[in-house]
Amino acid sequence: MTSVAREHGALRENVVVALREDIMAGRLAPGEPLRTEAIMARFGVSNSPLREAFAQLATEGLVVVERNRGASVAPLTRAAAADMLRVGGMLMEQVLRWGMPHYAAGDVATLRRTALDFELAYRSGDLVLAFAESDRFGSQLLDRCGSAELAHALLALLPRLQRLVRLLDPLEYLALQGSLQSALVASAQDRDIESAVVALASIWAQVARLVDDLGSDVLGS
Structure with missing residues (x-):
């Protein structure tokens, strides 16, 4: 694995860990949109690792990603x-x-x-x-x-x-x-x-x- 790939993976994992904790702790409420620009600015990441982070959280059932609507916190009924x-x-x-x-x-x-x-x-x-x-x-x-x-x-x-x-x-x-x-x-x-x-x-x-x-x-x- 190249150093670029390792850095990319580390950036993605940082976003995953932080957003997961925000969702778990209730700082991000069910249904709340995850604003791409705001999160990119918060973590200093590009769109690619952010999309991968959303995809990982979606597989965990914590985020919903919808075409043309972006990502949001999964509902919890x-x-x-x-x-x-x-x-x-x-x-x-x-x-x-x-x-x-x-x-x-x-x-x-x-x-x-x-x-x-x-x-x-x-x-x-x-x-x-x-x-x-x-x-x-x-x-x-x-x-x-x-x-x-x-x-x-x-x-x-x-x-x-x-x-x-x-x-x-x-x-x-x-x-x-x-x-x-x-x-x-x-x-x-x-x-x-x-x-x-x-x-x-x-x-x-x-x-x-x-x-x-x-x-x-x-x-x-």
Whole structure:
């Protein structure tokens, strides 16, 4: 790869990371147009890496690109949120069912350490680190599911799920994540797949209720 290509890729990735965070944090509202000229000026990029950044965010479901209308922040409706949670829950159940029977002692120990790191971050009030540890726990489950296709399917949905949960009260959401992690570690230790699935379904239903409590039909607006 040439230095020009590397620089082009770095510029594109800078735009992707910044716009993704703006969308996740609600600084860019659902349906808001992404003004090409303003974004080019903000990041000092040309049209080419910007188009590629929009295309990548579109594949993540965070941006909509329409011919002759440009790019805008993807809408986030209550119906879409319910659909995401339903599909995400189904995929996560299979991650547990396919992976947990093959866990070795080291796998359980790794999950337990991450759950402990999460708990320490949460109890100390470091919510940024707690979210990061929660993501790491989920990644470890995916790494052990035994199916690249299953992992790919869930990772494709992940940016939209992350956008959704960022709308929730962080303390409430992270408390649910802590309960789920504790239950999954205990289930993994006992090789009790059914109890893990039950715990997942219970926590997922509570997250769905938090989403329902957000109120408006267009979430995040």
